[in-house]
Amino acid sequence: xxxxxxxxxxxxxxxxxxxxxxxxxxxxxxxxxxxxxxxxxxxxxxxxxxxxxxxxxxxxxxxxxxxxxxxxxxxxxxxxxxxxxxxxxxxxxxxxxxxxxxxxxxxxxxxxxxxxxxxxxxxxxxxxxxxxxxxxxxxxxxxxxxxxxxxxxxxxxxxxxxxxxxxxxxxxxxxxxxxxxxxxxxxxxxxxxxxxxxxxxxxxxxxxxxxxxxxxxxxxxxxxxxxxxxxxxxxxxxxxxxxxxxxxxxxxxxxxxxxxxxxxxxxxxxxxxxxxxxxxxxxxxxxxxxxxxxxxxxxxxxxxxxxxxxxxxxxxxxxxxxxxxxxxxxxxxxxxxxxxxxxxxxxxxxxxxxxxxxxxxxxxxxxxxxxxxxxxxxxxxxxxxxxxxxxxxxxxxxxxxxxxxxxxxxxxxxxxxxxxxxxxxxxxxxxxxxxxxxxxxxxxxxxxxxxxxxxxxxxxxxxxxxxxxxxxxxxxxxxxxxxxxxxxxx
Numbered sequence: 001x002x003x004x005x006x007x008x009x010x011x012x013x014x015x016x017x018x019x020x021x022x023x024x025x026x027x028x029x030x031x032x033x034x035x036x037x038x039x040x041x042x043x044x045x046x047x048x049x050x051x052x053x054x055x056x057x058x059x060x061x062x063x064x065x066x067x068x069x070x071x072x073x074x075x076x077x078x079x080x081x082x083x084x085x086x087x088x089x090x091x092x093x094x095x096x097x098x099x100x101x102x103x104x105x106x107x108x109x110x111x112x113x114x115x116x117x118x119x120x121x122x123x124x125x126x127x128x129x130x131x132x133x134x135x136x137x138x139x140x141x142x143x144x145x146x147x148x149x150x151x152x153x154x155x156x157x158x159x160x161x162x163x164x165x166x167x168x169x170x171x172x173x174x175x176x177x178x179x180x181x182x183x184x185x186x187x188x189x190x191x192x193x194x195x196x197x198x199x200x201x202x203x204x205x206x207x208x209x210x211x212x213x214x215x216x217x218x219x220x221x222x223x224x225x226x227x228x229x230x231x232x233x234x235x236x237x238x239x240x241x242x243x244x245x246x247x248x249x250x251x252x253x254x255x256x257x258x259x260x261x262x263x264x265x266x267x268x269x270x271x272x273x274x275x276x277x278x279x280x281x282x283x284x285x286x287x288x289x290x291x292x293x294x295x296x297x298x299x300x301x302x303x304x305x306x307x308x309x310x311x312x313x314x315x316x317x318x319x320x321x322x323x324x325x326x327x328x329x330x331x332x333x334x335x336x337x338x339x340x341x342x343x344x345x346x347x348x349x350x351x352x353x354x355x356x357x358x359x360x361x362x363x364x365x366x367x368x369x370x371x372x373x374x375x376x377x378x379x380x381x382x383x384x385x386x387x388x389x390x391x392x393x394x395x396x397x398x399x400x401x402x403x404x405x406x407x408x409x410x411x412x413x414x415x416x417x418x419x420x421x422x423x424x425x426x427x428x429x430x431x432x433x434x435x436x437x438x439x440x441x442x443x444x445x446x447x448x449x450x451x452x453x454x455x456x457x458x459x460x461x462x463x464x465x466x467x468x469x470x471x472x473x474x475x476x477x478x479x480x481x482x483x484x485x486x487x488x489x490x
Contacts, residue, residue, distance in 0.1 A: 008098035014115035017098075018046045024102055033105070038063070042071040043078065044115040048101075053108035058125040062087060062110075079117050091124035103181055128152045133159060136239035136261070138403060144281045148239045153183050153258035156241075160187065160254075163245040168192070174205045176220065180212025183258035184220065187244075192251045194481040197445060201253055201266065216260035224255075224266075225444060231411050233404035234444040236265040236272050243277055251482035267445035269479070271452070271464045273402035274298060279467050287467035294399055301396030302409050303432075306416040308389045309339065310428055317425070327383040336421045338382050342390045343414065345372070451479045 005024070011017050018035065022028065025048065027035040032052060038045040045066075049059070065086065074081060083092060091109075095101060096119045101111050108126025133155065136148040149156045157171050168190040176182050184205060188198055204224045213219040217237065225234040238244055239261050244254055247265045255264040265272070274295065279287035311318050312326040312335060331338070376382045393413060400406035412435055419427030442449035452460035460477060462468075476482040 005099040005102060006097075010096045010098060010101070010113070010118050010120055012116055012118055014044050014046055014113055017113050020098070021046075021048060021101065025105060038066075040066045041069040041074045043074055046113040047110060048105045048113075049110045050105060050108060053126045053128065054110055055125045055127045058123075059110060062123065062125075078114050079119050079121065082112070082114070082121055087121065087123065093122050093124075094119045095122055096120070103175075107181070107183075130155060139238065139240050139243070139277060139401075141278045141281050144277065145240070145242050147241060149241065149244075149261045149263060151259050151261055153185060153256055156256050156261075156263065157185060157187070159241040160244055160248070163241055164189075164248060169248070172202070174202075176205060176208050177210055177212035180214075182213045182216070185256040187248065187254040187256060189248055189251070192249070192476070192482050192484045193253055194251065194483070196481070197253055197267070200445065201255070213257065217255070217257040217262050217264050220255065220257055221264060227442070227444075230438070230442060231408035232270070232439065232442070232449070233273060233402060233408065234268070236268040236402065237262040237404070238265060239263070240277060249476075249487070251476050251480040267447040267480070269444075269447060269451050270439060270449050273405040274400070275464075276401040280470075284467050284469045291465075291467055294401070297396035297399035298409065299396075301393050301400065301406070302413050302416070304396070305339065305389050305393045305413060306420045306428055306431075308385075309335065309417060310420050310424060313421075314424055327385045329383070331380050331383050333381055335383070335386070336417075338386045339390065339417065342382060342386055346390065346394050347410075447479055 008020075018037070022035055025033045025035070027033050027048075032050055034047075034049055034051055036047040038047055047063075069086060073086070079094060083094060095104070101113075101120050101122075104122045105111050108124075108128065110123040110125055112121040112123065114121075128151075130150055130152045133147040133150050135146040139148075147159060149159060161169065161171075166189060170186075170188055170190050172186040174184045174186065176184050186198065186201055186205070201224065208220075208223045210219075210223070221235055222228060227234055236247075238247075244263050244265070248254060252268075253266050255266065257264075275291070276294065279290050281287075282290065308325065311322075315323075315326060318325060327335070333341075373382075373387050377384055377387060397406045397410055400409060416428060416431040416435070419431040421427070423430070440450050440454050448454060451457065452464065457478065459475075460479075463473075474487055476485050476487055478485070
């Protein structure tokens with residue numbers, strides 16, 4: 001059917017057009033797909049739309065105005081007169097493709113067909129069910145903008161343009177999915193972004209062959225980026241328009257997907273996932289201190305538990321000043337099994353909190369932290385130190401700005417823990433080297449994942465380690481190969 005639609009054109013016979021469209025769109029089978037037969041000025045019309053997408057007031061005004069027309073107002077060249085004179089709505093176009101008509105109707109616009117005409121009029125008078133652009137839950141700031149992206153593509157592009165009134169800002173429209181026909185937008189500053197990167201992403205979208213994108217931006221990422229078995233995120237997601245605008249100014253290319261409130265930032269490195277908008281909403285000294293604390297929390301989430309376990313099983317490695325580390329009574333359950341069970345328990349509680357209604361989520365957390373943890377220790381199943389160090393590691397995981405990176409770090413923590421249990425010091429060292437080498441050899445859209453550490457760029461690395469004042473940011477990241485490397489010019 002899809003191949004047949006691509007080759008079909010609008011017939012001069014309105015009856016043949018409506019007979020085919022009624023069958024394809026399921027007018028008699030789907031209650032929300034409406035096909036109306038109308039007569040204006042002695043000519044027969046057919047109007048198709050999806051109930052719930054069309055703006056009633058616009059549709060009624062168009063039909064009311066057409067109802068006043070006489071036959072001489074519509075001949076000759078009915079389509080031309082409708083388009084340029086009688087339909088005053090701005091977003092109007094014509095098409096002679098049946099496939100485009102079907103896609104337009106299912107996407108929301110109205111389609112008006114006229115008897116004797118070989119083209120149809122498409123009126124983009126759609127409106128989507130949408131929520132307010134509230135502040136994102138995972139990217140909250142103490143002081144700053146409270147708006148966030150929503151599930152409607154045009155709202156998200158408007159929120160971005162509100163912050164960037166640059167005439168070189170481009171919003172390229174693409175359609176992905178043979179059945180879903182999902183709206184996708186590539187956004188970039190034409191005189192800043194690397195044209196090779198834009199062309200790579202453009203071609204990747206065109207080459208996607210799939211029925212649809214059921215998981216929106218996440219499904220799209222897997223088609224574009226690949227590297228399915230590397231747990232670390234290859235793109236950064238944001239729900240904040242201000243963060244999106246910052247990355248556009250740096251030379252990144254953004255991808256918006258309709259029905260998703262998350263925007264993909266490409267390309268990204270490891271260090272893009274360790275920064276948070278809150279650091280730039282405070283003074284540089286405060287922002288730098290927040291960043292260092294966050295770095296410490298992230299490294300603790302990876303290394304604290306494996307390192308503590310190593311010192312427990314090899315107490316001779318402990319200096320005299322730290323002799324107190326390690327449980328005096330390990331208990332009946334092996335220490336490694338305690339850690340594994342506690343890790344699994346935390347993960348189960350995390351999933352349970354996601355599926356728990358919001359009013360009960362806080363109660364669930366208190367029950368888990370107080371009752372389950374305390375009871376498990378009193379029953380001798382866990383030692384207090386296991387709970388302590390696991391809680392510190394999990395807290396570091398939640399302090400990671402990128403949710404995707406926090407999950408990847410959790411997998412690395414378990415990997416290091418297993419190697420430490422098997423091979424002690426050698427296992428921890430080898431595991432750390434393997435982890436670093438995987439990151440060092442990873443490239444995303446031809447961008448080194450550990451830049452600016454590898455290859456070394458001291459200026460950019462210093463900017464990662466220290467939140468520098470905005471007036472000092474004179475250059476765009478060299479790794480993006482921007483057309484305009486200097487900020488504040490052009």
